[in-house]
Amino acid sequence: MIDQLAYYLTFAFVRNALIVGLLTSLSAALLGVVLVPKRLSYLGDGLSHVAFGALAIATALKLTNQTVLVLPITVLMAVVLLSAGQNARIKGDAAIAMLSVSALSVGYLLFNLFPPTGGNISGDVCTTLFGATSILTLTQMQVWQSVGLSALVVLLFVFTYHRLFAVTFDENFARATGTNARAYNVFIAIVIATVVVLAMELVGSLLISALLIFPAISAMGLFKSFRAVVLGAAAFGVVCALIGILSSILLGTPVGATIVVADIAGYFLSVLINLVRRRVG
Amino acid sequence: MAQLICDHVTLGYDGRAVISDLSFSVRAGDYLCIVGENGSGKTTLMKAILQLQAPLSGTIQTGDGLNRHAIGYLPQQSQQQRDFPASVREIVLSGCLNSSGLSPFYSKAQKERAHRNMVRLGIDGLARQAYRELSGGQQQRVLLARALCAANHMLLLDEPATGLDPTITEELYALIRSLNDEGMTIVMISHDVQHALREASHILHLGKAQFFGTTQAYLLSPVGSAYANGQAVGA
Numbered sequence: 001m002i003d004q005l006a007y008y009l010t011f012a013f014v015r016n017a018l019i020v021g022l023l024t025s026l027s028a029a030l031l032g033v034v035l036v037p038k039r040l041s042y043l044g045d046g047l048s049h050v051a052f053g054a055l056a057i058a059t060a061l062k063l064t065n066q067t068v069l070v071l072p073i074t075v076l077m078a079v080v081l082l083s084a085g086q087n088a089r090i091k092g093d094a095a096i097a098m099l100s101v102s103a104l105s106v107g108y109l110l111f112n113l114f115p116p117t118g119g120n121i122s123g124d125v126c127t128t129l130f131g132a133t134s135i136l137t138l139t140q141m142q143v144w145q146s147v148g149l150s151a152l153v154v155l156l157f158v159f160t161y162h163r164l165f166a167v168t169f170d171e172n173f174a175r176a177t178g179t180n181a182r183a184y185n186v187f188i189a190i191v192i193a194t195v196v197v198l199a200m201e202l203v204g205s206l207l208i209s210a211l212l213i214f215p216a217i218s219a220m221g222l223f224k225s226f227r228a229v230v231l232g233a234a235a236f237g238v239v240c241a242l243i244g245i246l247s248s249i250l251l252g253t254p255v256g257a258t259i260v261v262a263d264i265a266g267y268f269l270s271v272l273i274n275l276v277r278r279r280v281g
Numbered sequence: 282m283a284q285l286i287c288d289h290v291t292l293g294y295d296g297r298a299v300i301s302d303l304s305f306s307v308r309a310g311d312y313l314c315i316v317g318e319n320g321s322g323k324t325t326l327m328k329a330i331l332q333l334q335a336p337l338s339g340t341i342q343t344g345d346g347l348n349r350h351a352i353g354y355l356p357q358q359s360q361q362q363r364d365f366p367a368s369v370r371e372i373v374l375s376g377c378l379n380s381s382g383l384s385p386f387y388s389k390a391q392k393e394r395a396h397r398n399m400v401r402l403g404i405d406g407l408a409r410q411a412y413r414e415l416s417g418g419q420q421q422r423v424l425l426a427r428a429l430c431a432a433n434h435m436l437l438l439d440e441p442a443t444g445l446d447p448t449i450t451e452e453l454y455a456l457i458r459s460l461n462d463e464g465m466t467i468v469m470i471s472h473d474v475q476h477a478l479r480e481a482s483h484i485l486h487l488g489k490a491q492f493f494g495t496t497q498a499y500l501l502s503p504v505g506s507a508y509a510n511g512q513a514v515g516a
Contacts, residue, residue, distance in 0.1 A: 037365050159385040166375040169365055170356065176331035177379040177431045178350030224411035225368035 001250065008249050016143045021245045021259070022238050023150035024202045025211055027195045029237025030157050032216030033230050034168050034188055043081060044212040046096035047196045048205040050077045052128055053103030053110075055200070059124075060114035067145065071197050078189035078196075130204040130256055138201070146198055153191055160187070165226055203256030211237065214263035218270035240266045283308050284347040284435055284466055285330065290339035292325050298337060299325050305485055305493040309345055309434065312467045314477035316508070317487035323470045326487065327439055330468070346434065350379045353432025355424050357439050363413060369423050370408040373399055376430030391430075398426040402456065418449035425456070435466040442473060454480065474509055 008014045035041055054073040058066035081096055108125060115121050157164070166174040167184045175181045199208045219232035244259030251258070283306035292300040299322035307313050315323050328334040329341055331354055343349045353376070376398075377391040399405040402422045407415065412423060421441060428436055438457070442450040454476060461467045471477045477484060477496075484499040486492040492504050499505035 037361065039361060162375065162378060162381070162385065162387065165367070165371065166378050169367060169372065169375065170362060172328075172331070172333055172356055173354055173427070173431075174375075174378070175333055176350070176352065176354045177376070179378055220366045223366065224409070224414075226366055226371050227368075229366045 004250065005246060013138065014249060016138050016140075017255070018242070018245055020138060020143055020146045021202055021241045021255070023146060024195070024198045025215075025237040025241035025259070026234055027150045027153040028199055028208070028211035029215035029233040030153065030230065031188075031192055031195055032212040032214075032237075033219070033226075033233050034164060035192070035212060036216040036220065038168055040082075041209070041213050042093070042096055043078070044192060044196060045209045046081060046100040047074055047078055047193055048200065048208040049100035049107075050074050050103045051193075051197050051200050052205040053107035055128055055205075056107035056110035059116050060110045065141075067197065070200075071194065074193040074197050075190050078193035079186055082185055082189040128200070128204060129206045130254060142201065146201070149194055149198055153195060156187075156191065160184070161230075164188070169226075203259055207256045207260050210260040210263050211241075214260075214267050215240070218267045221274050222270055236266055236270075237263075282345045284311075284343060284345045285468070286340075286342045286344060287330075288340045288342070290329065290341060291337045292322060292329050292334070293337055294325075296337065300487060302339070303487075303491060304339075307435075307466060307468060307483070309466055310461070310464055311483055312461050312481045313469070313483045313485060314481035315468065315470045315485045315487065316472070316474055316477055321487040323487055324439065327437060327470060330437060348379075348433070351431060351433050351435075353428030353430075353436040355421075355428045355436065355438040355441055357443060358420065358424070363420070365413060367412050368408070369399070369404060369410050369412055369415070370395065372412055372423055373404075373408075373426045373430060376427035379431050395426075395430055398429040401429070402426045416449075417444050418446075418453070421445065421449075421453060422456075425453075429460075432465070434464075435468065436460065438467065438469040440470050440472060442471075442476075478509060 009018075031044075035043060051070055051074045054070040055066055057073075058069040061069070063069055077099065081099065111121055111125050116124050163174070163179055163184060166179055167181045171181045174184075195212075196205075196208055199211055203211060215233035215237040216229070218236050219229045223229045223232050240262040241259050244262035245255060247253065247262070248255045248258035285307040287303055287305050290300065290303045291298050292303075299320075303326070315326065317323055325334065329336050331352065332349060343352075374387055374392065374395045377387060377394055380391060381387070396405065396408075399408060402425060404419065404422050404426060407419065407423075412420060415423065425436075425441075428438075436457075441453060441457070445453065457467060457469070458480060469477075469481075478500065481496050483494065484492065484496050484505065486499065486504055486508065488504075490504040492499060492502055494502070500509060
């Protein structure tokens with residue numbers, strides 16, 4: 001099995017898939033730590049549907065670099081949704097549900113009206129929704145794009161870490177003591193949208209939430225300090241992505257779904273560790 | 282010169298006033314309790330003081346060396362905070378952010394300040410503990426230590442005794458008393474009138490009849506004697 005893996009790793013497309021997969025999972029896991037305690041887990045899901053709709057538009061317009069259109073639309077919607085959610089909880093909730101289902105249906109409609117050149121519709125839609133094998137056909141351009149964006153997410157996270165913590169833990173206190181919480185919320189929205197667009201190539205738009213939420217939830221159960229939760233979630237995300245991608249290569253299963261299954265298994269492992277620790281301690 | 286001056290302030294939402302034409306001032310070392318029925322605008326006033334909400338008219342200003350962003354705020358806890366994954370030390374440190382400027386990291390001085398305040402409130406032994414695993418009284422001390430990190434001269438406390446048992450409540454009141462004795466100005470929203478009358482130097486009563494003045498004057502006023510007695514009988 002090791003030999004087989006080593007053989008596969010000699011191919012550039014496999015190495016590319018690994019690089020993009022691990023970096024995307026890392027960024028998503030970091031963001032999850034902000035989203036889950038803020039009770040915004042559903043935001044990632046809503047945005048992934050928006051990104052699907054935007055991708056359908058980009059396909060209809062026959063753009064060669066679809067990210068140019070998909071990223072701005074998703075960022076814009078993230079900012080709108082996050083500010084709607086602040087004004088009234090229920091209204092924001094409904095707004096996200098409405099927007100995501102609209103994006104999904106309009107997107108599917110567009111795929112049918114303007115089918116991608118040379119592709120079959122159901123295959124393309126399936127790929128966009130579930131990731132399928134698109135991660136193994138990444139262009140060099142896409143790899144660099146994803147490396148750059150992930151590096152940016154990690155750097156921004158490191159440099160705004162303490163303020164992100166303050167705004168996440170207690171927005172009113174942070175604002176009262178002079179932190180521009182609104183700006184940080186917009187910043188969080190932009191970064192989430194970026195990661196969602198990144199992750200769409202990896203696991204497909206229906207499965208993105210898993211990359212955001214499982215690492216954070218698992219680490220929150222295991223660790224006592226925010227810093228340990230952040231590091232734990234990052235490690236969890238990367239390890240699960242690694243296991244998922246390698247298994248999918250060896251077993252020939254769809255990449256996205258395999259990564260998510262690895263995340264689910266990791267989550268149950270963390271629950272088990274917690275149970276054992278409570279028994280012993 | 283007063284530390285906090287509210288000048289003919291009207292507060293409310295969507296153009297509807299909750300508090301009309303309110304004027305009062307707080308001087309260094311004062312212990313002001315804000316009392317009044319539910320819906321009389323106590324929390325709205327607190328938000329306005331903290332600049333979380335703009336007044337419909339009038340002005341709220343700080344003076345006497347008090348920076349508006351250096352008011353130590355002790356909020357009522359939300360459920361979201363109660364199960365937030367963070368250590369005691371991380372939360373207390375976050376009170377120091379208003380002295381960070383543009384620096385992305387905490388300085389040594391800020392870490393020492395956080396440590397001093399944890400020692401002051403007797404929670405330094407809990408520094409590495411998870412906040413969500415603490416008792417209600419301990420959590421309140423953590424948030425008070427965070428407020429002290431942010432505050433140089435004034436603490437703003439929003440019903441700090443909510444959800445605490447009587448012994449812990451008395452301990453908390455004694456702690457606030459000693460902070461006031463050391464020179465910290467206290468502004469507290471309270472529904473506990475007996476405590477307010479016992480501890481406060483000044484009372485601000487919100488509602489249909491507004492009152493602002495010393496505690497003695499409040500007891501002699503019609504609104505004050507009615508509210509104090511009503512509460513005493515009710516309790």
